Amino acid sequence: MADILLINSTEGLSAVTNATNLLSNSTEGVSAVTNATNLFSNVTSGLPGSASAANLISNVTSELPLKPIDTPLILNIISVIILAYILTYILSYILIHFADRISWYRPSLTMVIPLLKLLIYSVAFYYIITSVIELSLTQMIAFSGLFGAAIGFGLKDLFADIVGGIVIILEKPYQIGDKVTIGDKYGEVKNIGIRSTRLQSPSDEMVSVPNFTLFSQPVSSGNAGDLAMMVVIDLFVHPDSDEERAMKILRESLVTSKYVIISKKYPYTVLLEDFPFYKRIRAKGYVNDLRLEFEFKSEVTRRAWVEFRKSGIRPPTGVRAPGGGESGESLESVD
Amino acid sequence: MADEDNPDSGGTVIGYERELADITGAIDRYGTGAPSHIAIVAEPMAGRTTLVAEIRRIYGDRVNYLPLEFVIMDSTVLDCSTYEGDIILIDNCQFLSTRKIGGFDVLDMFLRTQITSKKLFITTWNIHSWQYLCSVMNLDAYFPTIVTLNRMDMPVLKQVILSRYKPGEIRFLDEGVAERSMFFSVIHSTMRLPFTSAEISVPWIKLNFTLMLRKLPRKKRVQISLEDVILEKINRIAYGNPGVALMLWDESLKDNAISLSAITETPFSISLDTNESFILSVILSMESLHAKDLAAIAGSEMDIDRVIYRLVQQRLVRDNAGYYSIEPFALGPVTDYLRKTRRLW
Known part of the structure; x- marks a missing residue:
């Protein structure tokens, strides 16, 4: 296959050509590929190891047992790719919709989706390769060397993303359904693809983050595969406010919320911190479904401020309480 | 359950003999040191009333019986200092709190009274309300003896x-x-x-x-x-x-x-939104709630009339002169549904 590609194609495959040229000009730094090529050349043509690299490559590629590339084969390859895509799409669709119905176990089920995709695309890739070329073990080694060099020098970003995707699937720093921050992007993971991860941002935008970002940017998951997620709610009150009363109100606003879940696994807490011009009452609690994160925050904040006003608890000077008259700006902090 | 309608009929409580023995054992140990207060926890219609009737039958005048039938707003109702007997039996204690801001004050007051009293308190609770209050305020810490009535085989x-x-x-x-x-x-x-x-x-x-x-x-x-x-x-x-x-x-x-x-089985196909699930879980936890209590819990954000209509229309909840409770045959399906949707913890 490499032979055909190198001889018959000069466009669109420059990476492979470059890699081959590099191999022919260099005997250092690409020892694995060279060794494999040498091995293959020794086996197939009996040339001595000191022969030029260009001759070796030529011998390697000329001996590859390629099948004739005709229209049925091309159609076959295209249909395999389309079939793999449709299969992954249907399976993802079914699993995601089924996962939504079983609530508690949603993260466990969605975790399987990237694995299935990897499996399907791997099988499709293997099928395509074997339908074009029949490789022996030594040929496979030689081909892998060339292929690796091509990846390394020409398509490194694409394959870095694919490797990132595999790492995500195996290491599971996040899963479909998690609320994550990747770099400066925050949202719910809607899809983990072979090349990129798609996030749904709070403003309902779909953000595509290359999987390679995993290696270069910090990744934080708000729920780590769980359906519940901790939410931090900060309210700021005037320094002269009755802080005990304010804490009690926020605590009760949290524990009586329709979105909250509380147990030994999902504890809650309410904390007070004094600042020069205000006091911060912070509540930490778990929302029972991470998709309701913002509804949970909004409900607790709104109900707490209604009670604050009844109890004479004011916002800091110069700031209006939400819903307290002219302005409805939230007082939540972003740390 | 067998003699639910007649607490004085005598005999034992069938099916809950072990639970009754636990209770009587705790009562018999009472007298030395701080009283070991008892909580009887069960699902609606699971036999609390029968057990309470049996305790009253066994201990007679020692028991001061205080059944709660609606949400208690005034903690003075629970002033037990004038009671003569040394055992105070309070039925349906889920009515001591409501799931709203300020809804725990009466329960807080009651628990303070209980832990400073020399009398023995026997309390009964709806299991869902009990589990909620244990999660929120560690209610189980106030009751050294907890007797749970499990489902029967x-x-x-x-x-x-x-x-x-x-x-x-x-x-x-x-x-x-x-x-x-x-x-x-x-x-x-x-x-x-x-x-x-x-x-x-x-x-x-x-x-x-x-x-x-x-x-x-x-x-x-x-x-x-x-x-x-x-x-x-x-x-x-x-x-x-x-x-x-x-x-x-x-x-x-x-x-x-x-x-x-x-024997006919009523099928239930439950599909509810967040507000409906929440109100259903509250009704299940309280067993019976008046419309005005539900409105107070729902707050201004929720259209409680629409929610109640939807629940009644699906035959999950029934209206009994303004008090709403779960339809008996819907108890199992509703509990399963609310657990699945994480409304019950």
Whole structure:
């Protein structure tokens, strides 16, 4: 296959050509590929190891047992790719919709989706390769060397993303359904693809983050595969406010919320911190479904401020309480 | 459950003998040191009333009985200093709190009264309300003795039901079929957790070997009791709840005869939004709530009339002169649904 590609194609495959040229000009730094090529050349043509690299490559590629590339084969390859895509799409669709119905176990089920995709695309890739070329073990080694060099020098970003995707699937720093921050992007993971991860941002935008970002940017998951997620709610009150009363109100606003879940696994807490011009009452609690994160925050904040006003608890000077008259700006902090 | 309507009829509480022994043991130990307050925790219609009646029968004048029937707003109602008996039995303590801001004040006051009192408090709670309050305010720390009434298995339920009749008084007719496989049934084993006194009820699959044997060749068959098949169906529909099972039994019994075809199962297909699920969980936890209490819990953001209409229309909730409660036959499906959607923890 490499032979055909190198001889018959000069466009669109420059990476492979470059890699081959590099191999022919260099005997250092690409020892694995060279060794494999040498091995293959020794086996197939009996040339001595000191022969030029260009001759070796030529011998390697000329001996590859390629099948004739005709229209049925091309159609076959295209249909395999389309079939793999449709299969992954249907399976993802079914699993995601089924996962939504079983609530508690949603993260466990969605975790399987990237694995299935990897499996399907791997099988499709293997099928395509074997339908074009029949490789022996030594040929496979030689081909892998060339292929690796091509990846390394020409398509490194694409394959870095694919490797990132595999790492995500195996290491599971996040899963479909998690609320994550990747770099400066925050949202719910809607899809983990072979090349990129798609996030749904709070403003309902779909953000595509290359999987390679995993290696270069910090990744934080708000729920780590769980359906519940901790939410931090900060309210700021005037320094002269009755802080005990304010804490009690926020605590009760949290524990009586329709979105909250509380147990030994999902504890809650309410904390007070004094600042020069205000006091911060912070509540930490778990929302029972991470998709309701913002509804949970909004409900607790709104109900707490209604009670604050009844109890004479004011916002800091110069700031209006939400819903307290002219302005409805939230007082939540972003740390 | 057998003598629910007549607390003074005498006899033991069928099915809850061990639980009753735990309670009487705790009461008998009372007298030395701080009282070991008792909490009796159960699902709606699971037999709390029967147990309370039995305690009152056994301890007579020592017991001051205070049944709560609606949400308590004024903590002075719970002033027990004037009571003469040394045991204070408060029924339906879920009415001491409501799920709203400021809804825990009466319960806080009650718990402070309880831990400073020399009297023994026996309290009964709805299990869902109990679990919520344990999560939110560590309620279980105030009760050294916690007795949980678990779901019943068929043999116990059979005892409960048939104890109301003379031997041979009920005829079991061989009509109809059990809609589901009777080869297995779900039982609830009680397990004690290590390093703690807490007990949990674990659902478990029990294989019914005798029923399996019916499938053997005729010569090897074992005759299975028809009444077991009928009672198994009743227990399955009732989710092991004795109150619901008794209600179903009474509805299915005609002229002291019962058959499989006479036992009808009401199907429930529950689909609710967040507000409806929340209000349903509140009603389940409180057992019975007035519309104005529901409106206070719902707050201004929720259209409570629409929510209640939806729940009543789906036959999950019933209206009893302004008080809303879960339909008895919907108790099992509603509980399952709310657990699945994480409204019950």
